[in-house]
Amino acid sequence: MGFWSSVLLPLVLCLLLFIGFFNHSDKLSHSPGMVLWLQFAGAILGIMGSLILPMLIVFIAYSVNSIEHKADTWKTLFSLPISKLSVYAAKYFYAFFLVLLCLLLFVLFTLGFGNLLGVLKPELKFSEYNVASLLTQVYFKLFLSSLGILSIQFLLSLLFRDFLKPMGIGFVCTITGVILAGNGWTYAYLFPYSHPMLAIKAMEEGLKNTRGQGATPQITIDLFTQEIWVSLAVAVVIFIAGYFIVLKKSVK
């Protein structure tokens, strides 16, 4: 379930965008290639940071754990001759892999559909600009910024049997994170749920600064900013703390 959601989500979103651009190609045909790409990728990235990514993580973290909750297999898993660390880490890294896969597919589908648009509607000058490395960097940064949330949501889903608690907490925190980051609160970088939004904002600001500097401006992405370090630190700390909770926890 988690696997297919992380494949289908980028496919569907990019496809919708593709259709949108395809139908409005006449309006867009005047834009230069770079602007086109930024509009195309930005349409997803804009909500990606604020809503899609945190919610996707909430869902992936839930689906990886709910399989065991539903089948009531935690007790079996923990009575097998396998160390608790292996069970916990294997589950975690599968969720980790799903998030990575999903973001990777976003990059691939964005590039793929963009180039397809360029071929189908030659008046759209997608071929003028190569966005691949920029896009990869942005998504990689997003990935790093989301790891803090992943650790937290993973632990919540592991501890709570039902969907509502991790989902509710995740939702409230995401909204809070968006508000904090959106209002530019100084300490927003300390709150994991703000990180994806902050990552996107940093990119947008970088973009503004580079506007108007000649015909082919260079956009550079500063990968390891403050919030990324916080995100990574939170991810590691919560992961380790989670392991000790699992170690101590009685399986009912």
Next chain:
Amino acid sequence: MVIDTEGLTFNFGKQTVVKSLSLKVPEGSIYGFLGPNGAGKTTTIKLLLNLLKTQEGSIHIFEQELQSNRINILSQIGSLIEQPAIYLHLSGKENLLNRALLLQVPEKRVNEMLDLVHLTSAAHKKAGQYSLGMKQRLGIALALLSDPKLLILDEPTNGLDPNGIIEVRELLIRLVNQHQKTVFISSHLLAEVERMATHVGIINFGELLFQGSINDLQALNQPQVQIETENTVDAANFLKRNNFTITEVDDHHIYIPFTSKQNMGEINTLLNQNGYAIYSINKQQKDLEKLFLAITHTA
């Protein structure tokens, strides 16, 4: 001893669920762990599997301390706790293959297990569509997959039909007799365990009320004389006047504690000579089920 616990105690909050339990399960035995619902059987089993942390007392399995040798011990145990834990979206075979992968057991073993529990024909059906009995059998197959030395089964015959119960019973007896396994099986039905168990532990309200071989249990069980006669109440009163202790009287039978064959003869003669027609008189073991009830009720 395969399982050896000392003063095992477990509390859920303020409620004591298991009270200083000292289980002794010898090698090669089928140990019937009996008690009514809510007596603490499942909690004990979860303690034995290290799913619940031991609060007081100690657990040794295969002469090794459980906490510090967890993986080594668990690798020799197959278990089935409460309802079997099965991935309902996978087929029966996929469930087994998945477990075989985790335990690094060859795939061949999966087919043997399916055969053993008669699920070969339903191997590719989704486990969600299995009947209760089939799920239970799949659970047993999962427990047996790694060819463990000790099997811990929590009410494994729940939901099985009489045929299924007999099959499981024969399977367990075969495992113990031919493959030198030890089986620890919990149940709330004595009758179910009675026919295969070599040892019995009876638990209620978290306390072990009886532990010993099935013969010890039977020895506890005093034989009695059952007399079938025409007017049981009159006959019972008559016997009472002649200094016999009567344990029970119903519409058809009188029960008197058995002391000796001679004594039985005397009763027979006495009743006959005084005009009480005897239809039958015989020595009888009290039903183990009644004994079980008696043990669990006196606590």
